Amino acid sequence: MKPVQDRPSRFEYIHEGAEIYKRSFAIIRAEADLSRFTREEESVAVRMIHACGMVEIAADVVFSDGAALRARRALQEGAPILCDSRMVAQGVTVARLPCANQVICTLGEPSVPGLAAKLGSTRSAAAVELWLERLEGAIVAIGNAPTALFHLLELFDRTPARPACIVGLPVGFVGAAESKDALIDAAPAPFITLRGRKGGSAMAAAALNAMASEVE
Amino acid sequence: MKPVQDRPSRFEYIHEGAEIYKRSFAIIRAEADLSRFTREEESVAVRMIHACGMVEIAADVVFSDGAALRARRALQEGAPILCDSRMVAQGVTVARLPCANQVICTLGEPSVPGLAAKLGSTRSAAAVELWLERLEGAIVAIGNAPTALFHLLELFDRTPARPACIVGLPVGFVGAAESKDALIDAAPAPFITLRGRKGGSAMAAAALNAMASEVE
Numbered sequence: 210m211k212p213v214q215d216r217p218s219r220f221e222y223i224h225e226g227a228e229i230y231k232r233s234f235a236i237i238r239a240e241a242d243l244s245r246f247t248r249e250e251e252s253v254a255v256r257m258i259h260a261c262g263m264v265e266i267a268a269d270v271v272f273s274d275g276a277a278l279r280a281r282r283a284l285q286e287g288a289p290i291l292c293d294s295r296m297v298a299q300g301v302t303v304a305r306l307p308c309a310n311q312v313i314c315t316l317g318e319p320s321v322p323g324l325a326a327k328l329g330s331t332r333s334a335a336a337v338e339l340w341l342e343r344l345e346g347a348i349v350a351i352g353n354a355p356t357a358l359f360h361l362l363e364l365f366d367r368t369p370a371r372p373a374c375i376v377g378l379p380v381g382f383v384g385a386a387e388s389k390d391a392l393i394d395a396a397p398a399p400f401i402t403l404r405g406r407k408g409g410s411a412m413a414a415a416a417l418n419a420m421a422s423e424v425e
Numbered sequence: 426m427k428p429v430q431d432r433p434s435r436f437e438y439i440h441e442g443a444e445i446y447k448r449s450f451a452i453i454r455a456e457a458d459l460s461r462f463t464r465e466e467e468s469v470a471v472r473m474i475h476a477c478g479m480v481e482i483a484a485d486v487v488f489s490d491g492a493a494l495r496a497r498r499a500l501q502e503g504a505p506i507l508c509d510s511r512m513v514a515q516g517v518t519v520a521r522l523p524c525a526n527q528v529i530c531t532l533g534e535p536s537v538p539g540l541a542a543k544l545g546s547t548r549s550a551a552a553v554e555l556w557l558e559r560l561e562g563a564i565v566a567i568g569n570a571p572t573a574l575f576h577l578l579e580l581f582d583r584t585p586a587r588p589a590c591i592v593g594l595p596v597g598f599v600g601a602a603e604s605k606d607a608l609i610d611a612a613p614a615p616f617i618t619l620r621g622r623k624g625g626s627a628m629a630a631a632a633l634n635a636m637a638s639e640v641e
Contacts, residue, residue: 391436
C-alpha cells in the first residue's frame with residue numbers, strides 16, 4: 210500500500226470544512242426565499258435547509274413570534290436540551306453550546322419500556338414523560354417520533370411547566386404532519402416547526418446548532 | 426400535577442410503534458413508484474423514503490447490480506459497518522443486526538485532527554483514512570460528508586481492499602451531488618446512492634437497517 214497521498218487527486222473538490230460551510234450557506238441564501246424571516250429566524254432556516262439539501266422547505270418553516278431569539282437566550286442562560294432520539298443528541302455540536310448546556314436523551318433509561326407499556330404508546334412517548342421535572346425553561350428537540358410530540362402536547366394538560374422553545378420536527382408518513390399541525394394550533398410555548406412530512410433528527414440538531422451560537 | 430394519564434386524549438393518533446411502521450410502509454408502497462426495483466432493492470428504497478418523508482426520491486435512488494443483496498449477505502456473515510458520522514452509527518438499530526456486527530465510527534479517534542491537517546481535508550476524510558485495515562468486505566455508510574466519500578474513492582487508488590457495499594448518501598450543497606456522481610462513475614465496489622443534494626445520516630442508517638433484517 211502506498212503512503213497517505215498528497216493531492217492532487219483525480220477528483221476536484223473543496224477540502225476545507227470552513228470553506229464548505231461558507232459556500233453552502235451562500236448557495237442557500239442565493240436560492241432560498243428567506244425574506245419573511247427575522248435575522249434570528251433566517252440563521253435557523255439556513256441551517257435547517259443545509260441539513261436536508263432542500264431550499265424549498267423555507268416556505269414551510271414556521272416560527273412562533275420570537276421563538277428563535279427566545280431559544281438563543283435560554284441557551285445562553287444554560288437551558289438544557291431535551292432530545293427525543295440519540296441521533297438528535299449526537300447531532301448537537303457541543304463546541305457551539307454557549308454554556309456547556311446539558312444534552313439529554315431519556316430514551317435509554319431503564320424505566321422506559323415499562324412506562325411505554327403503561328402508557329400504551331411508543332418508547333419515544335415514554336421517554337418524553339421522563340422530561341417532566343426538567344421541562345420548565347428547557348429547549349425541547351423532537352426530530353424523530355410524532356408520538357413524542359403528541360405526548361409532549363398531552364403533558365401540558367398535566368403540568369404548568371413550559372419549555373423556552375419546542376423544536377418540533379418529527380418526520381414521516383403517519384402522524385408527523387398531524388403532530389406538527391397540533392403544535393401550531395396549541396402553541397403551548399414558543400416553537401419552531403416545518404409543516405408536512407419532512408423533518409428529522411439532522412434538521413432538529415441543525416436548528417439547535419444555529420441557535421447555540423451566532424458564529425456561522 | 427395529575428398522574429400519568431389514561432387515554433382518551435385531545436389528540437387522535439396511532440400510538441403503537443409496530444402499527445405506525447406498518448401503515449407508513451403501506452403509504453410509501455401506495456404512493457411511490459418502486460416498480461423498477463428488485464425485491465431486495467425495494468425494501469431498502471422503502472426505508473430510505475421512510476427516513477426522509479419523501480416518496481419522490483425513489484426516482485433518484487441508484488443501486489449497482491446486486492448491491493443490496495450483497496450487503497445483506499455480508500451483514501449475515503458478520504461484516505462490520507464503517508460510519509462517517511456518529512449520527513449514522515446511532516441510527517443503526519442494533520437489534521436488527523444479524524450477527525452482532527460491529528458499528529464503527531472513527532471520527533472521535535485521537536489521531537483524526539492531526540491527520541486531517543496532514544491531508545489538508547476535513548476530519549471526516551481523515552476518519553475514513555483510519556478505515557483502511559477494516560475496509561475489505563465491510564459495509565461503508567456515509568451519510569454526512571462529501572469529503573468522506575471523495576476520500577474513500579481516493580483511497581481505492583492506494584489499496585486493493587474493497588468493501589462489500591458502499592452506502593454513499595452525503596447531503597448538502599457543496600460536493601454532495603458531485604461525490605455521489607463520482608461514486609456512480611467509479612463504481613469501485615457494490616454501491617447504493619441517491620443522485621442530487623439529498624441524503625443524510627438518517628437515510629444512510631435506514632438503508633442499513635433495511636439490509637440488516639428481512640423483518641419489516
